[in-house]
Amino acid sequence: MTFSPQAASYAPETALLELGEPFYDPAEPADFPQTRLRFRNDRWAASVGLGGLDDAEWIAHFGRFEPLPGSLPEPLALRYHGHQFRVYNPDIGDGRGFTFAQLRDSHGRLLDLGTKGSGQTPYSRFGDGRLTLKGGVREVLATEMLEALGVETSKSFSLIETGEALERGDEPSPTRSAVLVRLSHGHIRIGTFQRLAYHRDAEAMRRLIAYVLKHFYGEEAGDDGAERLLDHVVTRAARLAASYMAAGFVHGVLNSDNINVTGESFDYGPWRFAPTWDPAFTAAYFDHAGLYAFGRQPEAIRWDVMQLAVALRTVSEAQPLIDILETFGARYQPAVSDAILWRLGVQPKNAESDRALVQAVERALRGQDAPIDRFFFDAFGGALPQGYGAAFDEVRAALGSYKARKDRDHPYWSGGEPCSMLIDEVEAIWADIDRADDWRAFDAKVAAVREMGDALT
Numbered sequence: 001m002t003f004s005p006q007a008a009s010y011a012p013e014t015a016l017l018e019l020g021e022p023f024y025d026p027a028e029p030a031d032f033p034q035t036r037l038r039f040r041n042d043r044w045a046a047s048v049g050l051g052g053l054d055d056a057e058w059i060a061h062f063g064r065f066e067p068l069p070g071s072l073p074e075p076l077a078l079r080y081h082g083h084q085f086r087v088y089n090p091d092i093g094d095g096r097g098f099t100f101a102q103l104r105d106s107h108g109r110l111l112d113l114g115t116k117g118s119g120q121t122p123y124s125r126f127g128d129g130r131l132t133l134k135g136g137v138r139e140v141l142a143t144e145m146l147e148a149l150g151v152e153t154s155k156s157f158s159l160i161e162t163g164e165a166l167e168r169g170d171e172p173s174p175t176r177s178a179v180l181v182r183l184s185h186g187h188i189r190i191g192t193f194q195r196l197a198y199h200r201d202a203e204a205m206r207r208l209i210a211y212v213l214k215h216f217y218g219e220e221a222g223d224d225g226a227e228r229l230l231d232h233v234v235t236r237a238a239r240l241a242a243s244y245m246a247a248g249f250v251h252g253v254l255n256s257d258n259i260n261v262t263g264e265s266f267d268y269g270p271w272r273f274a275p276t277w278d279p280a281f282t283a284a285y286f287d288h289a290g291l292y293a294f295g296r297q298p299e300a301i302r303w304d305v306m307q308l309a310v311a312l313r314t315v316s317e318a319q320p321l322i323d324i325l326e327t328f329g330a331r332y333q334p335a336v337s338d339a340i341l342w343r344l345g346v347q348p349k350n351a352e353s354d355r356a357l358v359q360a361v362e363r364a365l366r367g368q369d370a371p372i373d374r375f376f377f378d379a380f381g382g383a384l385p386q387g388y389g390a391a392f393d394e395v396r397a398a399l400g401s402y403k404a405r406k407d408r409d410h411p412y413w414s415g416g417e418p419c420s421m422l423i424d425e426v427e428a429i430w431a432d433i434d435r436a437d438d439w440r441a442f443d444a445k446v447a448a449v450r451e452m453g454d455a456l457t
Contacts, residue, residue: 002152004457008106010049012070015110015215016102022204023192024076027098030119030129032179034163035063038133038439039140039446044155044183047105062100062158062181065118071101077121081198082191082257083307085291090198092191092257093123096130099187110215112187113157116180116267130166133176134430135269137442141429142268143182144446145421148453149247150342152240154184154266170285176434185264186216190233190308191257197311205314216262226316229261230309230324236263237305238331239339241298246339248274248372252283254292254300256307273421277365277372298336302328343456345380346402357398364392377418380456381408412455419452421445 016024037055045051050068053061060066067073075098081090098121101113116139117131140156147153158181165174188208196205209229210221217232240263244251251258252270260266272283279295287293292300305328309321337354340361341347348354365375368391378385381404384396412419429445432438 002147002150003105003107003109005043005047006106007046007051008049008104011104012068013102013104013110014070014072015211016072016076016099016112019207019211022079022196022199022201023208024078024099025122027075027077027094027121028119029065029075029098029115030162030179032063032162032164032177034161035059036161036163037063037158038136038161038178039156039159041155041157041183044157048103048111048183058158059160062113063160063162063179065100065115068101068103068113071103072099075100075115075118077123078187078192079123079195080189080191080257081195082189082255083194083304084253084255084257085287086303088194089257090195091123091125094121095123095125095127096121100181109185112184114182114184114187116182117162117177118179128166130162130164130177131180132166132168132171133161133178134171134434136178136180137430137433138271138426139180139182139268141421141426141442141445141449142271144449145273146247146249146265148419148449148456149243149249150339150456151243151247151249152185152264154182154264157181157183182266184260184266185262186212186260187266188212188216188261189257190259190261190304190311191255193261193308193311194256197314200314202314205312209312209315212261224320226312227320227324230305230312230321233261233263233308234305234324234328235331236261237301238298238328239263239335240265241301242332242335242339244297245294245336246343248277248294250274250281250283250292250294251297252287252292254297254304256304259301259304261308272423273372275371275422276369277362278369279366298332302332341402342405343376343380344382344399344402345405345408345456346382346399347405349402353398353401357395357402360394360398364395367391373418373420377413380413381406406456410451410455412451419448421449 077094077098079093097115120129136159143156162177164177167173209225213219250272258267270284274281274294281294309325337358340358382399382402429441
């Protein structure tokens with residue numbers, strides 16, 4: 001389920017300190033030459049009791065990283081390993097970010113405030129620990145769009161320009177710098193477990209299992225803690241893969257260090273929204289083999305979850321883990337039906353009918369090279385306009401037996417055009433910022449995306 005922001009009192013936490021060694025290292029934030037506030041997520045700030053901060057206080061905490069009262073006394077860079085394009089890398093960790101604070105939201109969930117671009121850590125290797133302003137703008141746009149489309153995602157909480165000139169090989173340089181703060185349902189990755197398995201640290205593995213079960217799934221660990229954890233992650237990961245497909249989203253780097261064990265999407269680099277239902281569409285220019293192409297994302301996420309199962313062998317027998325892992329496909333199928341029916345704005349009927357409708361939608365979109373956003377905009381509520389040709393007859397017939405989940409009475413539907421987030425739009429938004437420090441298109445896009453989210457939910 002996705003969570004909507006609701007006002008709450010400030011409730012700081014320090015649960016991460018329960019883990020202790022060997023899970024993190026203290027980190028020092030960079031001393032930036034300037035801190036210019038560019039985006040603050042007041043909706044989600046209110047949900048964790050921080051909506052009352054004025055801009056000066058906001059910058060002090062999220063640009064200068066003064067500790068939040070009662071939360072973590074110092075930033076912590078998390079340790080992890082991971083498979084990157086299926087090559088194991090033991091030399092990674094939080095290299096340009098750290099966990100800055102923990103707190104609870106209006107639903108009582110434990111959340112982390114983590115950074116991107118906050119300076120060097122023990123895991124920076126040869127990197128400068130910085131984030132480009134363009135990268136921060138892109139992450140805000142990605143998370144806002146995904147949230148509106150029903151994907152469980154981290155929330156871009158703050159974006160502050162930091163006044164440094166960065167050299168980058170994949171974009172014109174020097175380029176502007178920024179620090180991003182994201183609000184996440186934990187920063188524990190599959191790669192966190194892989195690191196403990198690599199070091200054969202069974203005691204720390206059990207401690208981590210207990211932490212995740214207690215704080216993210218509301219359970220106490222027992223003798224079967226590893227199996228129950230994997231069972232939760234399989235369900236959440238299958239739902240994540242399904243939501244990517246319904247959103248037409250391509251993450252780009254579905255490495256095991258980028259998969260959160262709560263099933264929340266996060267850490268956006270070369271992401272794209274696919275313009276059409278093209279299974280081979282890729283986001284990363286360096287993904288030459290199409291490993292993380294649009295249509296291969298469920299397979300990629302399942303492979304990552306398999307790496308969690310392998311890591312959990314440190315404290316569990318193999319067969320129970322294999323049995324759970326093999327249910328991924330059976331959990332993915334109803335999840336993708338639910339996700340696509342939600343975006344169609346219709347109520348589910350039964351597994352067989354829902355699956356048939358989803359398959360018809362996929363065939364029609366793929367076969368006609370039809371725009372994804374346009375189709376879902378037109379079909380919302382179950383009535384596909386006649387302008388769609390014979391290739392969509394099967395979809396139209398199937399939709400006819402479904403009841404609308406929500407009426408089209410929101411002003412969004414009268415606008416005539418779907419809200420989208422295709423690469424040309426993103427580049428145009430950045431061009432205005434880069435050329436003239438003009439943030440109007442950025443602000444307008446965030447507002448338009450939120451209006452769409454209101455119409456869909």
